[in-house]
Amino acid sequence: MSTTIVWLRHDLRVSDNPLFSSLEGTAALACVYVLDARELRQWAPEQSASRCGPARLRFLWQSLMALRGELLKRGSDLLVRIGDPVDIIAELALRLQADHVLVREEPGPEERAQLERLTHSLDQRCRLQPVESGMLFERGQLPFALDELPSSFSAFRRRLEHDWQVTDPRPAPLTLPLWPDGAPRGLPPLDQVCPRAAAWRPSDATSLDMQGGEEAARARLDHYLWDSNAVATYKTTRNGLLGADFSTRFSPWLAHGCLSARQVHAEVRAWEAEHGANASSYWVIFELLWRDYFYWAAWQEGAALFGAETLPAPDANLVAWCEGSTGVPFIDAAMRELGTSGWLSNRARQNVASFLVKDLGGDWRLGAAWFEHCLIDYDASSNWGNWRYVAGIGRDPRQHRYFNVLKQARHYDPQGDYVAHWLPALQTLPQGASRHQPWQAAPARFAAPLVEPPAWREWRIPALGGVEPVGPDE
Incomplete structure (x- = not known):
């Protein structure tokens, strides 16, 4: 039997996720998320603060629980662990005699270093396969080499808008390969991982309590475009300060990968087909371009970004x-x-x-x-x-x-x-x-x-x- 491990990072969704579209020939599938223990350690500028604060950790755990539910519907499951991602993935690959480890490519130097370490830690029969995911464009779609990335966003936008084609998002798979025999599974309760995060709640003054997960992401997308029609005035309201709908608020779900940029793009284009394109609908896509630009700039800059x-x-x-x-x-x-x-x-x-x-x-x-x-x-x-x-x-x-x-x-x-x-x-x-x-x-x-x-x-x-x-x- 061919066994594949899907190592999830910032791609916590089943729809439009290339990791679940690259499973041809896979008989058994283990989906794994590893919270790097360094995320819970002390971090500047306050010695009591961790890199991943309680608000983000709570949102992450909501997203992981929602993802597990979607995977279970399709005959799979999710394993969540805390520690060194490389050690955990390498040990699991050896234990399952895995043939492939699929993982989303990340521009950060820590994430890239992890893939280098994992390459050397895996058994020779197991292949590490990085996959592009989550952005508007893939590397091969850029009209320039990465080391020729324009020095300003304006120049980047002009090059892309000249003749761009955004790929349509992929539908969610109906079924997934079975969970490997003997493979561990499960998600530790958040109150055992971080009691502060489990107890955290947004202030009563907050206009929108954003919940993690793919379903919540879809609900926000539908609300902003179709229910409230707020997208029609985004350009004039985007500098607002109070309220739930002056801004799209898509960013939390995009950051965790509960939603992809291509899904947002496709939905905005569908809204334009029904209501007509305007400056506000364009401006939502404009912001997605900014996100792509920072992503590709991070690839080019490496550790200098920090x-x-x-x-x-x-x-x-x-x-x-x-x-x-x-x-x-x-x-x-x-x-x-x-x-x-x-x-x-x-x-x-x-x-x-x-x-x-x-x-x-x-x-x-x-x-x-x-x-x-x-x-x-x-x-x-x-x-x-x-x-x-x-x-x-x-x-x-x-x-x-x-x-x-x-x-x-x-x-x-x-x-x-x-x-x-x-x-x-x-x-x-x-x-x-x-x-x-x-x-x-x-x-x-x-x-x-x-x-x-x-x-x-x-x-x-x-x-x-x-x-x-x-x-x-x-």
Whole structure:
């Protein structure tokens, strides 16, 4: 009998999963997910924080339980283990006398190093077969060699949009090969893996409690496109801050592989065929292109994506930023949302990143590491690529990328509803700019911020009831 191991990583779905389309000749199949024990160890910038925080770990476990259910429906099962992925896969391959190990290709240097180690650890009769999965385009579809990847996203988009063809997503298999005789199976309870993650729940202030799994991903896709028709106005609402539908919120399911980019693309095209294409539907696909770009950039950059120097020790400013206690409501509200919900809008992510790097003088890598801990939708390529982009290093480097957070707050939260939602003490102040500068409006009750950069000058309000200046529109 031919036995195959499917080693699942960031591809926790059965639909449009090439790993389940590469099983010709397989008589027995073992599907395995290994949580790298390093994900649960202490991680910068706080010594009490792990790389994979409780919000993401809870979402991951929901996704694994949902995947197991889908596999059981098709005659298979799922084995989940915690430890060194290479050691566990190699031991299982030897135990089952496996002929093949199929695994999704990943751009991260740790994941690539794991495949190199596994190649040397497997028995000579067992073949390791990496498979491309989850993105809009495969390597062979790119109109350039990977080492010729354009240095900017704009150039990348122009090259792709000139003559692109996105492959249709594959349907889910109706059945899968039987589970190998004697192979272990099962998924440990989350409360045994991480009690904090098992007990974690998003704040009551959170507008959408996102649940892991392929069915939940499909429900969100259907809701955003077909039930709410929110996709029709995405371009005008995508910079929103409050509510469930100003953004697609597809990112958690894309990051864990409960949903593929091609599935999103196909559904958007189906919506366009019925309702007509517009700038908003295009913009959803535009964001998928950004995701592809960061993915291919990570392949090219390797370990340089994470910075080469030794990380500095966290300082008081960084801790205040992480906790949402900088004294700047627009920043603090966003960081409270991140810490208690595991998610943050793109507009808020750009502002808190710029504030840490440009206003507080913090190290961008510590900010990226904190996002890695907090975010449900953490994706190494997009997270570290975006942080490098805001910091003005790496690809398309520009040191002048600066977000004036007072200006941004006045533009995107003009009444102060967002900051008052996450910082209830601000509800005692009148709607408007005073909520973004409470140290000016009520200095006896609100402390001054950690910094007041010169760039804020024209956006400051006078202290205690003066006339607010009118700034130019952004």
